[in-house]
Amino acid sequence: MDAFWIILTGTLVAICCxxxxxxxxxxxxxxxxxxxxxxxxxxxxxxFMISGSRESIPMLIGAGLLGIVTTLLIEYFHRKxxxxxxxxxxxxxxxxxxxxxxxxTAFTGQVDLDQDCVLYGEIAYIPIDIWLTEGGLxxxxxxxxxxxxxxxxxxxxxFFGYKGLFITTFxxxxxxxxxxxxxxxxxxxxxxxxxxxxxxxxxxxxxxVVAFLIAPPATAYLITHNLKHMLLIxxxxxxxxxxxxxxxxxxxxxxxxxxxAMMAGVFFTIAxxxxxxxxxxxxx
Amino acid sequence: MIKQVKDPILEIHxxxxxxxxxxxxxxxxxxxxxxxxxxxxxxxxxxxxxxIKAIMxxxxxxxxxxxIFGESLEAVRHKISYVPQRESVDWDFPASVExxxxxxRYNKIGLFKKPRKADREVVADCLLKVNLEAFAKRxxxxxxxxxxxxxxxxxxxxxxxxxxxxxxPFAGVDAATERAIVNLLKEMTASGKTVVVVHHDLNSAAHxxxxxILLNLKxxxxxxxxxxxxxxxxxxxxxxxxxxxxxxxxxxAKNEIPNREKKRY
Amino acid sequence: MNDFVDFFSLxxxxxxxxxxxxxxxxxxxxxxxxxTFLKKRALxxxxxxxxxxxxxxxxFLVxxxxxxxxxxxxxxxxxxxAIGAMDAIVKHSKLKEDTATxxxxxxxxxxxxxxxxxxxxxxxxxxxxxxxxxxxKAAAMSLTDVWVFxxxxxxxxxxxLLTYKELMLVVFDKNFANAIGIKTKRFEMLIxxxxxxxxxxxIQSVGVVLMAAMLITPAAAARFWTDRLPVMLxxxxxxxxxxxxxGTYISYLAPAMPTGPWIVMVISIMAISSFxxxxxxxxxxxxxxxxxxxxxxxxxxVLKLFYKTGEKxxxxxxxxxxxxxxxxxxxxxxxxKKALPKLTAQGFLEKKKAEYKxxxxxxxxxxxxxxxxxxxxxxxxxxxxxxPDHVHxxxxxxEHIITPEIERKLEEKLNFPTEDPHQSxxxxxxxx
Numbered sequence: 001m002d003a004f005w006i007i008l009t010g011t012l013v014a015i016c017c018x019x020x021x022x023x024x025x026x027x028x029x030x031x032x033x034x035x036x037x038x039x040x041x042x043x044x045x046x047x048f049m050i051s052g053s054r055e056s057i058p059m060l061i062g063a064g065l066l067g068i069v070t071t072l073l074i075e076y077f078h079r080k081x082x083x084x085x086x087x088x089x090x091x092x093x094x095x096x097x098x099x100x101x102x103x104x105t106a107f108t109g110q111v112d113l114d115q116d117c118v119l120y121g122e123i124a125y126i127p128i129d130i131w132l133t134e135g136g137l138x139x140x141x142x143x144x145x146x147x148x149x150x151x152x153x154x155x156x157x158x159f160f161g162y163k164g165l166f167i168t169t170f171x172x173x174x175x176x177x178x179x180x181x182x183x184x185x186x187x188x189x190x191x192x193x194x195x196x197x198x199x200x201x202x203x204x205x206x207x208x209v210v211a212f213l214i215a216p217p218a219t220a221y222l223i224t225h226n227l228k229h230m231l232l233i234x235x236x237x238x239x240x241x242x243x244x245x246x247x248x249x250x251x252x253x254x255x256x257x258x259x260x261a262m263m264a265g266v267f268f269t270i271a272x273x274x275x276x277x278x279x280x281x282x283x284x
Numbered sequence: 285m286i287k288q289v290k291d292p293i294l295e296i297h298x299x300x301x302x303x304x305x306x307x308x309x310x311x312x313x314x315x316x317x318x319x320x321x322x323x324x325x326x327x328x329x330x331x332x333x334x335x336i337k338a339i340m341x342x343x344x345x346x347x348x349x350x351x352i353f354g355e356s357l358e359a360v361r362h363k364i365s366y367v368p369q370r371e372s373v374d375w376d377f378p379a380s381v382e383x384x385x386x387x388x389r390y391n392k393i394g395l396f397k398k399p400r401k402a403d404r405e406v407v408a409d410c411l412l413k414v415n416l417e418a419f420a421k422r423x424x425x426x427x428x429x430x431x432x433x434x435x436x437x438x439x440x441x442x443x444x445x446x447x448x449x450x451x452x453p454f455a456g457v458d459a460a461t462e463r464a465i466v467n468l469l470k471e472m473t474a475s476g477k478t479v480v481v482v483h484h485d486l487n488s489a490a491h492x493x494x495x496x497i498l499l500n501l502k503x504x505x506x507x508x509x510x511x512x513x514x515x516x517x518x519x520x521x522x523x524x525x526x527x528x529x530x531x532x533x534x535x536x537a538k539n540e541i542p543n544r545e546k547k548r549y
Numbered sequence: 550m551n552d553f554v555d556f557f558s559l560x561x562x563x564x565x566x567x568x569x570x571x572x573x574x575x576x577x578x579x580x581x582x583x584x585t586f587l588k589k590r591a592l593x594x595x596x597x598x599x600x601x602x603x604x605x606x607x608x609f610l611v612x613x614x615x616x617x618x619x620x621x622x623x624x625x626x627x628x629x630x631a632i633g634a635m636d637a638i639v640k641h642s643k644l645k646e647d648t649a650t651x652x653x654x655x656x657x658x659x660x661x662x663x664x665x666x667x668x669x670x671x672x673x674x675x676x677x678x679x680x681x682x683x684x685x686k687a688a689a690m691s692l693t694d695v696w697v698f699x700x701x702x703x704x705x706x707x708x709x710l711l712t713y714k715e716l717m718l719v720v721f722d723k724n725f726a727n728a729i730g731i732k733t734k735r736f737e738m739l740i741x742x743x744x745x746x747x748x749x750x751x752i753q754s755v756g757v758v759l760m761a762a763m764l765i766t767p768a769a770a771a772r773f774w775t776d777r778l779p780v781m782l783x784x785x786x787x788x789x790x791x792x793x794x795x796g797t798y799i800s801y802l803a804p805a806m807p808t809g810p811w812i813v814m815v816i817s818i819m820a821i822s823s824f825x826x827x828x829x830x831x832x833x834x835x836x837x838x839x840x841x842x843x844x845x846x847x848x849x850x851v852l853k854l855f856y857k858t859g860e861k862x863x864x865x866x867x868x869x870x871x872x873x874x875x876x877x878x879x880x881x882x883x884x885x886k887k888a889l890p891k892l893t894a895q896g897f898l899e900k901k902k903a904e905y906k907x908x909x910x911x912x913x914x915x916x917x918x919x920x921x922x923x924x925x926x927x928x929x930x931x932x933x934x935x936x937p938d939h940v941h942x943x944x945x946x947x948e949h950i951i952t953p954e955i956e957r958k959l960e961e962k963l964n965f966p967t968e969d970p971h972q973s974x975x976x977x978x979x980x981x
Binding site for chain 3: 025028029030031033034038077080081082083084086087089090091094095097098099101102105106207208210211213214215218221222248249252253254255257258259260261262264265268272275276
């Protein structure tokens with residue numbers, strides 16, 4: 001029974017992250033996604049301190065806000081401060097993540113966690129949620145609800161916003177000329193990424209979120225030329241990665257989240273080698 | 285030789301535009317007539333792309349204004365069409381030729397509605413006009429440079445606009461595509477449309493355009509091509525940088541002084 | 550106060566080790582980080598930091614010991630593999646750099662976590678503490694650690710010093726470097742190697758996620774203080790070392806506080822302050838410059854007003870009250886009110902009771918601005934072929950930035966005109 005919940009949770013989370021990740025990689029903002037997933041930590045902690053519990057709504061709001069703040073900060077340093085993009089991202093998210101860990105330690109009494117685990121870098125999110133097993137996965141109906149709602153929101157976002165996302169990703173200049181507000185779509189996407197990363201941490205931990213954001217979409221992108229197919233393949237991969245990851249972890253008694261990330265890498269490598277060597281043969 | 289026209293389709297008044305804080309266009313004043321193919325000519329860095337981008341609102345000007353069809357840009361966006369430089373997008377993007385051309389219809393369809401049969405017919409028709417109907421389902425990375433350029437043009441045509449801006453549509457395309465585009469432009473103007481083209485090659489300019497704008501940081505000329513292409517005016521356009529303007533531009537850029545500060549006191 | 554003395558006297562050997570160790574680590578990372586920063590590949594360090602985890606675990610699994618040298622070698626191998634993987638992905642597919650970085654980062658780290666949990670399950674006694682090795686426990690540094698870090702940092706410094714010229718070229722102008730025969734691939738490899746080395750040393754203090762900060766943030770901060778590479782390297786390493794000591798000190802004061810995040814906090818604050826405060830490039834400095842310029846414009850416009858009124862009245866040395874002046878131009882009264890006393894203090898205006906008049910110096914300055922304005926209007930009508938009624942706005946702005954050299958060139962180009970497009974007189978200074 002556990003296996004079912006784990007694989008289901010993993011699949012749902014992977015679909016949520018992967019669908020959004022398709023747009024992130026096409027906009028060349030993959031690392032911004034990584035940054036947001038780390039930078040939301042202070043938001044989670046503050047929300048925890050304010051709401052006094054791990055109720056998900058305040059946490060989601062706190063994180064969502066911080067995700068937007070992160071994006072704004074990165075852009076501020078880049079545009080006003082004239083700092084190059086990669087450094088803007090790096091400086092911003094490391095600072096916010098450090099802040100998050102400091103807040104956790106400072107308020108150890110109020111925030112439910114284990115001192116040592118705080119130093120575990122990304123697995124820092126685990127201590128906030130005592131349901132997490134050592135493998136980093138959390139199961140239970142509450143999580144499924146949250147992820148389920150997230151998934152429906154994302155599907156709605158992509159379905160109704162398909163053309164808007166399409167045109168602002170492919171050709172933002174053309175979009176601006178025909179009167180489309182590219183900023184709205186940009187921040188809308190970033191907000192969805194923030195909310196999704198937080199909703200996912202609760203269940204799979206930070207390691208896996210970034211893997212799910214980037215690897216399945218990249219894999220799909222390598223094997224198709226059609227955006228709709230890319231989205232579908234990403235969703236399909238979500239299941240296979242989750243299932244195979246769980247099985248591997250169970251077999252060698254290792255971290256489930258880690259195993260899923262590993263399997264995401266395996267599928268990616270297969271697709272990478274395939275496109276590399278099949279295109280080579282086409283050229284010959 | 286700056287000829288002004290009555291009932292212009294495009295009116296530019298005292299337009300100064302900076303790029304990275306350095307002025308690249310100084311106080312441009314001109315009017316353009318309807319139904320012609322206009323070529324914007326000038327050396328590299330003369331501000332040609334900047335000019336059309338400023339007209340379309342992609343770059344905010346330091347001063348001046350632009351009137352299109354006698355109105356502000358926002359009122360007439362649905363009547364304007366844009367063909368950007370080919371390098372401005374990533375052609376690995378997972379889209380088909382058809383899907384890109386359909387982007388030209390988004391304005392008419394509305395961002396949240398589905399394309400209708402009429403839209404699909406327009407797209408098919410535009411593909412026909414640029415000889416790409418056989419490539420409709422092809423992914424855009426599998427196209428040659430000339431074909432990619434034609435996809436952009438088909439997209440612009442699909443907008444069914446009255447005023448078209450094209451940024452170097454002839455750059456890096458094969459001879460057949462070049463001929464096809466020129467014929468297309470002439471057809472378009474024959475049916476009353478106006479096309480403004482940023483162009484890089486002086487020799488072909490004389491044959492492709494009815495009206496030319498010569499730019500070199502400043503407006504050198506804006507007139508029918510025969511009147512604009514005099515030895516003296518071309519010398520002024522290509523004969524080297526305007527040192528004074530360039531020097532002043534550099535002072536403005538280095539000190540981050542905005543060109544045309546609004547009067548503060 | 551006692552804490553301060555206790556700490557900085559470095560009498561306690563533990564404190565000594567931690568301070569020295571982290572300072573070496575931070576300085577070395579900062580140096581290496583400058584190069585990745587300048588190559589605009591700052592996030593590669595982040596990926597490498599995550600990628601060393603599987604290497605360390607594999608080393609442990611293979612050798613069944615916690616020999617630091619072996620662990621470093623393992624880290625090194627997977628660190629380099631990560632860089633190779635990122636390059637390969639970009640080179641052999643349509644994926645872009647950011648995607649490649651993200652994939653390598655998360656997948657390698659995931660594999661590392663798998664190995665780590667396998668090790669933990671095996672319950673072997675010697676593996677305890679492996680985690681702290683990996684996730685940063687600066688407070689538990691030993692003398693051996695200090696030696697190792699010190700040596701590695703020294704190695705980094707020496708490497709950079711020896712290959713400085715080539716590295717600089719490879720980073721700033723790869724094509725030129727290739728053209729003059731430098732084997733750029735080798736030096737890029739070298740940069741990769743020293744990056745991995747710096748990471749391996751650094752994550753033991755600050756942990757995997759924050760390692761990127763030790764590479765990127767000091768370099769970003771230093772960039773705002775200088776344009777010259779040697780200075781940037783020096784400033785970055787000093788900033789890094791300072792942050793390391795600072796962060797360690799804070800952690801010493803509040804033992805519950807983790808050292809790594811505080812080191813990152815200090816360096817981040819230093820960087821953000823640099824973005825704002827650094828002279829030249831800093832945000833505050835730039836806006837100060839703009840404010841100062843605006844004041845200069847305001848003052849010159851006031852003197853111009855006096856001069857033009859003097860032209861009309863054919864007397865430049867008349868007294869005007871504030872109200873009279875305010876009426877002459879639709880000016881912001883507040884600005885005018887502020888400018889008048891300042892100009893008087895600078896000697897351009899003379900005040901008698903409540904009225905102001907130009908001094909000789911003031912007249913000269915006002916005259917110059919008016920001259921530049923009218924010269925520029927001539928230039929615009931002649932060389933830009935603008936209509937006379939379109940040139941005033943432009944001249945209002947440009948009159949304030951025309952330097953004496955440009956003024957001379959203008960005069961020559963226009964052949965010393967006496968009248969502007971509006972038939973106003975262009976006043977030349979006929980003194981000597």
